[in-house]
Structure formats: structure tokens, C-alpha cells
Amino acid sequence: MKKTIGFLGGGNMGKAIITGLISSGLYEAPNIFVFDVNPAALTQLHDELGITPVSSTEELAKQSAVLVISVKPNILPAVLGEIAGRITKEQLVVSIAAGITLTQLTDILTPEHKVVRVMPNTPALVGEGMSAISVNKQLTADERQQVLAIFQSFGKAELVDEKLMDAVVGVSGSSPAYVYLFIEALADGAVAEGMPRPMAYQFAAQTVLGSAKMVLETGKHPGELKDQVCSPGGTTILAVNSLEQNGFRAAAAEAVRVAAEKNRNM
Numbered sequence: 001m002k003k004t005i006g007f008l009g010g011g012n013m014g015k016a017i018i019t020g021l022i023s024s025g026l027y028e029a030p031n032i033f034v035f036d037v038n039p040a041a042l043t044q045l046h047d048e049l050g051i052t053p054v055s056s057t058e059e060l061a062k063q064s065a066v067l068v069i070s071v072k073p074n075i076l077p078a079v080l081g082e083i084a085g086r087i088t089k090e091q092l093v094v095s096i097a098a099g100i101t102l103t104q105l106t107d108i109l110t111p112e113h114k115v116v117r118v119m120p121n122t123p124a125l126v127g128e129g130m131s132a133i134s135v136n137k138q139l140t141a142d143e144r145q146q147v148l149a150i151f152q153s154f155g156k157a158e159l160v161d162e163k164l165m166d167a168v169v170g171v172s173g174s175s176p177a178y179v180y181l182f183i184e185a186l187a188d189g190a191v192a193e194g195m196p197r198p199m200a201y202q203f204a205a206q207t208v209l210g211s212a213k214m215v216l217e218t219g220k221h222p223g224e225l226k227d228q229v230c231s232p233g234g235t236t237i238l239a240v241n242s243l244e245q246n247g248f249r250a251a252a253a254e255a256v257r258v259a260a261e262k263n264r265n266m
């Protein structure tokens with residue numbers, strides 16, 4: 001049997017996942033079905049990635065063993081509600097919508113349906129995603145592994161207790177945006193010192209990438225890694241003090257908190 005997956009919504013996050021899936025080889029592009037109300041988005045996905053566009057949500061539900069709902073949270077209930085009657089209890093329904101709980105999904109479908117809540121992030125596009133996955137009781141152990149394999153094909157993925165999903169949004173779902181802000185700010189500083197902008201982005205982004213790898217691969221505490229950069233009487237400790245004076249650490253932690261709170265109250 002063909003291994004199929006469908007996407008209801010092919011926007012920023014849908015496209016990032018589809019690109020990641022195709023690059024990993026887990027799914028062949030023609031076996032990825034997409035429906036989007038925006039015909040231009042659909043044509044672009046077809047032309048760029050080779051996916052199979054479908055013309056209705058009903059058709060999508062029929063074609064997809066795994067159905068990923070990747071529309072905005074505010075329209076998910078209506079969109080899923082429209083096709084609820086066509087979704088079988090064998091299909092896996094995966095929602096990536098912020099703030100939509102497993103119970104909300106089974107309220108729209110039925111408690112017997114297999115539902116999955118995932119919080120991915122856009123670096124899926126380049127095979128470096130971070131996804132958290134919660135499932136309801138209807139999934140078998142094999143199906144849990146299947147979902148994990150999908151999201152591990154383009155980065156790291158973990159099964160988590162659903163109550164952690166708000167923290168996940170703050171620390172990985174939304175946080176690429178804060179990291180881009182940081183990269184842009186580092187580059188602005190370098191440009192002010194006379195560095196050409198493209199060079200500044202490269203130096204800032206490669207440093208963020210390398211520093212992240214240091215945390216993941218050495219297993220060392222981030223504080224210890226920071227200390228290794230701070231020479232006594234040197235440049236770095238002055239820069240670190242400046243960041244502390246300007247509330248950098250508190251600002252980052254507060255960003256995670258407000259994103260989590262929003263997710264909780266969506």
C-alpha cells in the first residue's frame with residue numbers, strides 16, 4: 001500500500017514540514033497530498049516540491065493515511081468539523097495548531113478517533129526541527145512510533161505529556177523568531193562597526209549555530225560554556241555584563257512565559 005500523508009493548509013509551517021519530509025526521503029513527493037484554499041500556494045507547492053494538490057478537504061481526507069491539520073488555530077474547529085464525518089477511526093489526525101488540545105480534537109471528531117497534537121517549528125525546512133508530540137489513548141505503540149518517525153525525519157522530536165505543550169511553544173515553537181531577532185541585532189551591531197551586512201549575518205548565524213551545537217554535543221552547562229569564552233579582563237565579560245544590565249536574560253525568559261500563557265488561553 002502507498003504510504004500517504006495529507007496536509008490541510010500549505011502555509012509557512014505546512015511547507016516547512018513537507019520540505020523536511022521530502023528531503024528526508026520518508027515520503028515521496030507525489031504521495032504527499034495538500035489542500036489549501038489559496039490556489040497560488042497550492043500551485044507553488046506543486047511546482048517547487050512535486051506534491052499532489054487536491055481540490056477539496058473531502059478528497060484530502062480520503063487520500064491520506066495520516067492527515068496533518070496545518071491551518072490557523074481559529075479556523076481549525078470549523079475546517080475539521082466539516083470533514084469529521086469522513087475521517088475513519090484508522091486514520092491518524094495530527095494537529096499542529098497552537099493551543100488546540102487533544103480533547104478539543106476529539107470533541108470535534110469522537111473519543112475513538114486517533115488524534116495527535118504536535119508543536120513543531122520552522123527549522124523543519126532545513127532538517128533541524130524540534131517537535132513535541134502528544135497522543136491520545138487510541139494510538140497503538142506502532143502508531144506512536146510512526147508519528148515520532150515522521151517528525152524525527154526532519155529534526156528532533158519527543159513524545160511529551162500534553163501539559164508541557166505551553167512551555168514547548170515558548171521554548172521551541174515560537175522561539176526561532178526570537179533567535180532571528182538576536183541574529184539580526186548582532187548583525188546590526190557589527191554593521192555599526194563597519195562590517196558589510198551579508199558578512200554580518202553569516203558571522204552571527206554561524207556563531208548561533210555553533211554555540212547551539214556546543215550545548216547539544218558537549219552536554220556542558222551553558223554557564224560553563226559561557227565562562228570558557230569570558231577571558232579575565234577581556235572583551236566578552238564586558239559584553240555579558242552589558243547584556244545583563246539591559247535585562248537580556250529576563251527578557252528571554254519573559255518571552256517564553258508570555259508565549260506559553262497565550263498558548264494556554266487560545
Ligand SMILES: NC(=O)C1=CN([C@@H]2O[C@H](COP(=O)(O)OP(=O)(O)OC[C@H]3O[C@@H](n4cnc5c(N)ncnc54)[C@H](O)[C@@H]3O)[C@@H](O)[C@H]2O)C=CC1
Pocket residue numbers: 008009010011012013014035036037038041070071072073075079096097098119120121122173174
Ligand atoms: N509558523 C510557525 O512557526 C508555526 C506554526 N504552527 C501552527 O501551524 C499552523 C499554521 O501556521 P502557519 O503555517 O504559520 O500559517 P500560514 O497562514 O502560513 O498557513 C496557513 C495556510 O492555511 C491555508 N488555509 C486557510 N484557510 C484554509 C481552509 N479553510 N482550508 C485549507 N487551507 C486553508 C492558508 O491559505 C495558508 O496557506 C497554525 O495552527 C500554527 O499555530 C505551529 C508551530 C510553528
Ligand SMILES: O=C(O)[C@@H]1CCC=N1
Pocket residue numbers: 098169173174
Ligand atoms: O505564533 C504562533 O502562534 C505559531 C505557534 C508557534 C509559532 N507560531
